[in-house]
Amino acid sequence: MTVESTAARKPRRSAGTKSAASASTTGTKSTASRSAGAAAKKSPGATGGEPELIQLLTPEGERVKDATYDPYVADITPEDLRGLYRDMVLSRRFDAEATSLQRQGELGLWASMLGQEAAQIGSGRATRDDDYVFPTYREHGVAWCRGVDPTNLLGMFRGVNNGGWDPNGNNFHLYTIVIGSQTLHATGYAMGIAKDGADSAVIAYFGDGASSQGDVLEAFNFGAVYNAPVVFFCQNNQWAISEPTERQMRVPLYQRAQGFGFPGVRVDGNDVLACLAVTKWALERARSGEGPTLVEAYTYRMGAHTTSDDPTKYRADEEREAWEAKDPILRLRAYLEAANHADEAFFAELETESEALGKRVREVVRAMPDPDKFAIFENVYADGHALVDEERAQFAAYQASFADAGEGK
Amino acid sequence: MATEKMALAKAINESLRTALDTDPKVLIMGEDVGKLGGVFRVTDGLQKDFGEERVIDTPLAESGIVGTAIGLALRGYRPVVEIQFDGFVFPAYDQIVTQLAKMHARALGKIKLPVVIRIPYGGGIGAVEHHSESPEALFAHVAGLKVVSPSNADDAYWMMQQAIQSDDPVIFFEPKRRYWDKAEVNKDAIPGPLHKARVAREGSDLTLVAYGPMVKVCLEAAAAAQEEGKSIEVLDLRSMSPIDFDSIQASVEKTRRLVVVHEAPVFLGTGAEIAARITERCFYHLEAPVLRVGGYHAPYPPARLEDEYLPGLDRVLDAVDRSLAY
Numbered sequence: 251m252t253v254e255s256t257a258a259r260k261p262r263r264s265a266g267t268k269s270a271a272s273a274s275t276t277g278t279k280s281t282a283s284r285s286a287g288a289a290a291k292k293s294p295g296a297t298g299g300e301p302e303l304i305q306l307l308t309p310e311g312e313r314v315k316d317a318t319y320d321p322y323v324a325d326i327t328p329e330d331l332r333g334l335y336r337d338m339v340l341s342r343r344f345d346a347e348a349t350s351l352q353r354q355g356e357l358g359l360w361a362s363m364l365g366q367e368a369a370q371i372g373s374g375r376a377t378r379d380d381d382y383v384f385p386t387y388r389e390h391g392v393a394w395c396r397g398v399d400p401t402n403l404l405g406m407f408r409g410v411n412n413g414g415w416d417p418n419g420n421n422f423h424l425y426t427i428v429i430g431s432q433t434l435h436a437t438g439y440a441m442g443i444a445k446d447g448a449d450s451a452v453i454a455y456f457g458d459g460a461s462s463q464g465d466v467l468e469a470f471n472f473g474a475v476y477n478a479p480v481v482f483f484c485q486n487n488q489w490a491i492s493e494p495t496e497r498q499m500r501v502p503l504y505q506r507a508q509g510f511g512f513p514g515v516r517v518d519g520n521d522v523l524a525c526l527a528v529t530k531w532a533l534e535r536a537r538s539g540e541g542p543t544l545v546e547a548y549t550y551r552m553g554a555h556t557t558s559d560d561p562t563k564y565r566a567d568e569e570r571e572a573w574e575a576k577d578p579i580l581r582l583r584a585y586l587e588a589a590n591h592a593d594e595a596f597f598a599e600l601e602t603e604s605e606a607l608g609k610r611v612r613e614v615v616r617a618m619p620d621p622d623k624f625a626i627f628e629n630v631y632a633d634g635h636a637l638v639d640e641e642r643a644q645f646a647a648y649q650a651s652f653a654d655a656g657e658g659k
Numbered sequence: 660m661a662t663e664k665m666a667l668a669k670a671i672n673e674s675l676r677t678a679l680d681t682d683p684k685v686l687i688m689g690e691d692v693g694k695l696g697g698v699f700r701v702t703d704g705l706q707k708d709f710g711e712e713r714v715i716d717t718p719l720a721e722s723g724i725v726g727t728a729i730g731l732a733l734r735g736y737r738p739v740v741e742i743q744f745d746g747f748v749f750p751a752y753d754q755i756v757t758q759l760a761k762m763h764a765r766a767l768g769k770i771k772l773p774v775v776i777r778i779p780y781g782g783g784i785g786a787v788e789h790h791s792e793s794p795e796a797l798f799a800h801v802a803g804l805k806v807v808s809p810s811n812a813d814d815a816y817w818m819m820q821q822a823i824q825s826d827d828p829v830i831f832f833e834p835k836r837r838y839w840d841k842a843e844v845n846k847d848a849i850p851g852p853l854h855k856a857r858v859a860r861e862g863s864d865l866t867l868v869a870y871g872p873m874v875k876v877c878l879e880a881a882a883a884a885q886e887e888g889k890s891i892e893v894l895d896l897r898s899m900s901p902i903d904f905d906s907i908q909a910s911v912e913k914t915r916r917l918v919v920v921h922e923a924p925v926f927l928g929t930g931a932e933i934a935a936r937i938t939e940r941c942f943y944h945l946e947a948p949v950l951r952v953g954g955y956h957a958p959y960p961p962a963r964l965e966d967e968y969l970p971g972l973d974r975v976l977d978a979v980d981r982s983l984a985y
Contacts, residue, residue, distance in 0.1 A: 411767065
């Protein structure tokens with residue numbers, strides 16, 4: 251299987267040709283010249299030739315064999331498969347509800363995960379309870395797998411807190427907005443696991459844009475140097491807001507692992523079964539002391555970057571249509587139906603459940619109160635701070651000065 | 660028996676040793692902190708005695724060091740990170756300001772970040788560029804961080820103990836030109852609060868506030884002024900976040916004059932905040948405006964010019980005279 255099935259992604263310019271030219275001019279790097287030359291022949295968009303794409307379910311829902319990764323899903327039951335389907339449907343429903351709530355003014359912003367359900371549910375379901383997850387701000391599906399109440403994710407987008415859930419409650423760290431920072435936290439946490447002699451593992455989520463950040467590359471390096479039990483799970487959704495992947499890198503993303511001394515693989519990010527298998531493999535490597543793995547889940551951000559974004563300014567509808575044909579939910583449904591693993595009653599019941607979830611999310615969000623004014627001063631420090639105490643008292647006095655004027659609001 | 664004379668660097672070394680000894684969760688991390696014992700030998704011998712798992716030589720990447728220290732803290736460790744020199748902290752500034760400082764609040768208090776970041780700082784050692792800076796105000800400005808600096812070996816020992824025990828991130832500025840100054844260290848004493856200022860010399864005519872490397876200069880200035888019949892009180896601030904304004908206020912209500920001294924640039928520095936707050940608190944006590952002595956709004960100069968840039972005895976006394984002349 252190859253990634254060229256991404257028919258939608260027309261290279262914007264002939265990067266391979268250009269780098270081949272510059273490499274031959276300098277004549278210093280024969281490997282660069284060689285690979286760039288190969289790329290120029292086969293695929294002008296990539297400099298590393300045709301990357302392998304791990305796939306267990308085709309877009310049409312056909313199960314394909316893979317000797318390496320089949321063992322990681324060999325014991326999967328029809329019930330498990332229905333579970334994966336349910337997770338994807340419900341997390342998509344939640345995501346859509348959140349987008350609607352933003353449109354209704356209930357949320358200030360929402361970062362949709364639409365299209366990335368397979369990457370998130372497959373990888374999320376590969377983790378064990380004692381593993382630790384470091385998400386970006388778009389891992390709503392992973393949060394779902396970890397058992398985080400989805401309505402907890404909405405607090406920061408509504409503006410009532412800046413995170414707010416207990417990361418240790420589900421071993422799911424707070425959303426991290428500054429791009430890539432969390433990969434270092436994940437690596438440090440994994441170093442701690444190794445020091446403790448535990449066999450847990452850590453998974454760090456990030457995106458194609460984040461792969462340009464120094465912190466991500468430092469995380470790769472620290473992970474490799476200390477052989478930390480961490481899986482670097484990159485959802486390459488093709489777009490960093492308006493910038494395509496060729497603005498971020500000149501080699502297929504997963505190949506960057508090689509330079510750090512650990513394996514990198516590219517998996518069909520819209521194939522939940524393949525994402526599950528590959529992540530299980532990578533987590534097992536981590537547990538058994540084999541160090542980090544880079545998993546590039548090749549997927550597509552079907553929606554906007556956030557509700558504030560307008561993708562029509564930088565990408566064409568045909569691209570999205572091409573990816574819709576590879577929808578992660580549709581292909582698993584096709585497989586379930588063809589294999590008689592799910593009947594109409596299952597799908598109908600799920601539809602009911604989905605509607606109930608949407609209703610609950612709506613109700614919880616609308617009832618979410620504004621925080622107490624004094625929350626500004628809460629938890630700035632664990633051990634307290636004289637200035638914070640002083641300013642809290644000043645703020646209280648100021649607030650109290652309105653008491654006589656009829657109780658403010 | 661309880662006290663022992665040692666250099667400031669050695670006092671920090673002993674303090675780290677005590678911490679490693681008493682708390683298995685304490686880790687030392689940084690560039691060259693292992694076999695070499697750090698470029699200033701502050702961690703000398705610690706890796707030999709506690710092993711590579713606890714005294715960790717890291718890749719040469721400051722953001723990576725602090726970022727992974729955050730992860731280790733989330734796992735329950737108490738990392739003590741060394742940044743080799745003041746001017747090298749900025750690759751880690753994002754992790755410190757954006758992640759370390761805010762994470763406790765973002766989690767509504769449900770996680771703690773007991774990370775100490777040691778930074779040898781300040782000039783006066785004839786170093787090359789980026790090795791002599793005083794960036795403390797850039798950290799004190801950030802809510803969520805605590806910022807301290809000892810001026811002597813005894814404080815260095817105890818303040819490091821307290822910083823490591825703190826559940827908040829602490830930026831620990833070490834006055835590198837005082838690393839070799841010796842003083843009595845009493846390891847059996849019960850230390851005062853970490854963020855409380857200390858009266859280093861009592862006086863009645865004017866208060867000098869300083870911290871870290873400038874305390875010694877101010878004590879020398881006070882001794883020189885004494886010969887001219889002026890009684891100068893010297894307050895060793897010790898903590899730049901939080902600042903012990905109560906102690907400054909108490910001193911100023913007595914002396915009615917205040918000069919703040921630091922190596923860092925005066926503009927928007929620690930002294931500016933102290934001047935503003937003390938003006939507010941002591942307006943009717945002050946006989947003169949609060950004056951500041953410090954670095955200029957210019958890059959730290961080449962070593963041959965640093966004596967012109969750094970506040971020395973004469974510049975401090977000049978400010979004392981100007982204040983007393985009001």
